[in-house]
Amino acid sequence: MRILMLGGTEFVGRAVTDAALARGWEVTVFHRGHHPPPAGVLSLTGDRTAGETGLAALAGGSWDLVVDTWSGAPSAVRDAARMLSGRAGHFSYVSSRSVYAYPAPAGLTEDGPLVAGASPEAGADVPYAEAKRGGELAALDAFGERALLARAGLILGPGENIGRLPWWLSRTARGGPVIAPGPPDAALQYIDARDLAQWLLDAAADGLGGAYNTVSHPGHTTMGELLEACVRVTGDVAQLRWTDPEVILAAGVEPWTDLPIWLPAGELYDTLHQGDVTKAHAAGLRCRPVAETVADTWTWLRGRGGTAPQRPDRPSVGLDAQTEAKLLSAPGSP
16 A cells, blocks of 8 residues: 555654554655654655645655645645545545534434534634534545545544643652542543554555544543553552542633543533444444553653653643642642
8 A cells, every 4th residue: 555644743643654654555754844754654845834835745646545634724635635636545534523513412423413614715713623624524525435534532642742641641650649530430532543543544445435433432441540550650659639520620620631631521521532433443443451552652751751742733731730739738638
């Protein structure tokens, strides 16, 4: 297989590139040159934000598969997909379950209502959900049934440049009492970037098209299992202090950002951790145990000196030490 990876130097794109290389596929990586490409690929550089002129390096060549992880202006997906539609057999777009109209009820399938107002012509000033849906529309417009829309949710694993799992690992590595947002048996739904990459390649090789919710089954792990795995791999020097959601919220702590991954029960929890994934798993999606994802992410993070990369278009996450200390010392704290 000949694959063109649009991106391919960080996190999900890098996971796809590594998986394709491991299969012996011929890989071309088109990127902006901000990060070195993996060894063994053909590297092409350009800037998709510059419109069609930024795609000049893609003027020639043909591929069996294109994979695109773009999260910005849908017009960038449109321009690339149109240019490549006659020279590529299949187009896989890494989308998001954010494309569903909010709130998405528990058990929502791929046929659920979608966010309104999205357009493949939209520029950079578009909210994330509309941008991802606009990217889907652009892929479908150019490739039709040859377009695969992988609607991922929470993505974790080595290479993460959002900071969610790296923050928890760094925090448990520091040791001492750690605020753990309850309940510990809260079911989580996510995907390891490497499992997403393998499924994307398999699905493309099989010629699958259309939308798939590409995350684990709800309850693949729990908040307790995730944080306990973080404690174990970082040396058992942290003590989890499970705290009721009401106490955390009353202190002004923001779920998902101040305490990454965690959400209290409610609409947002159902939207992100309770989606129906029957279709993707019937099509071969498999998710590794959370302990493996946590351990491998810690190994990767230590190899970088303990500091994870940070996407410039995403805010940093994590609870500041002063707020955590206040929660831990408050009357009635665990």
